[in-house]
Amino acid sequence: MSTNYSIGIFDSGYGGLTVFKSIAEKLPAYNYIYLGDNARSPYGDHSYETVYQYTLECVEWLFAQGCPLVILACNTASAKALRSIQQKILPFKYPHHRVLGVIRPTAEIIGAFTTSKVVGVMGTRGTVNSESYLIEINKFFPEINVLQQSCPMWVPLVENNEHVNPGADYFVEKYIGELFGRNLNIDCLLLACTHYPLLMDKIKSFLPDDVTVLGQGEIVANSLALYLENHPEIETLLAREGKRQFFTSGDIATFDRQASVFFGAQICSSTVRTGIV
Incomplete structure (x- = not known):
């Protein structure tokens, strides 16, 4: 079997x-293919059925490019589509492929x-309404009280630079105030959207000094490294170029300009049309 495969990383946009940046820093030797479904972004307010269909199309496109392992680096896709893809699609259509998300590694x-034992979760409406973090964190830490805030x-603030x-301060303070207004004992704040790390400095400026703020990049990168270590049947297929x-x-042009801000380095991309509107 070929050993020239890549790790696929998917997001609805930028x-x-x-997450990809943290993964590439942690595991620089592997080949990666990133796909952003920017034409149909954002996913946050779409229905479960729509997010599932969009995510599946993009995952299958990455499979076709030679990615036996795909990371859904998108909280909305992880919340609304991951389980269905893992349970209903992979066993019957792609038994040798794997799709992982960003929610479980964080919950663990x-x-x-x-x-x-009071944790705040900031996310999109889609992620919050799915209650995926409430469910997953409860599996590992039933004693933790999880409060969510959409x-x-x-996301619009970040994507429009x-x-x-200073205008962004109002909305950062607004949502943090709404969350902490429900419980002042929150000592850990999870940024459950991959856009939010770009607001990290502003978020911290409106928080007490003793509150820990977690982004997901490093968490997912560490989880992926452990997964590859424990799954040589996947790891040995991957090229290291x-x-x-x-x-x-x-x-x-828009993607390259915006994506360079998120990735922290210049990006030169290609467009995808087949199977993706």
């Missing part, structure tokens, strides 16, 4: 690049970051 370790303006401007390819279903 945010997954913050979040207990180490709270002493009050932040519908944060307004996150560094350090290649990184970027694809978008949207406008290339």
Whole structure:
């Protein structure tokens, strides 16, 4: 069997690049293919059925490019589509492929970051309404009280490059105030959207000093490293040439300009049309 395969990384848009950046830093030797479905982003307010269909199309495209392992670096896709793909599609159509998400790796370790046992989760409406974090964290840490807060303006602020401007302060303070207004004992705040790390400095400025803020990039990267170590049947298939390819279903010039902000390095992408509107 060929050993020239890549790790696929999928997001509805740009945010997954913050996860990809951490993965590439942790595991630089592997080949990667990133796909952003920017033409149909954001996913946060779409129905379960729509997110599932969009995510499946993109996952299958990555499979076709030679990715036996795909990471859903998108909280909404992980919340609304991952389980169905893992249970209904892979066993029957792609038994030798794997798809992983970003929710479970976070849920598995979040207990180490709270002493009050009260955790806040900031996410899109889709992620919050799915209650995926409530369910997954409860599996590992039933004693933790999880409070969620949807932040519908944060993704638009980031994608329009307004996150560094003073105008963003209002919406950052607003959502944090709403969350902490329900419980002042929160000592760990999870940013359950891959766009949100770009707001990290502003978020921390409105928090008490003793609150730990968690992004998902490093957590997912560490989880992936452990997964590859424990699954040689996948790891041995992967090429180690350090290649990184970027694809978008949207406008290339816009993607390259915006994506470079998220990834922290210049990006040169290609467009994808087949199977993706």
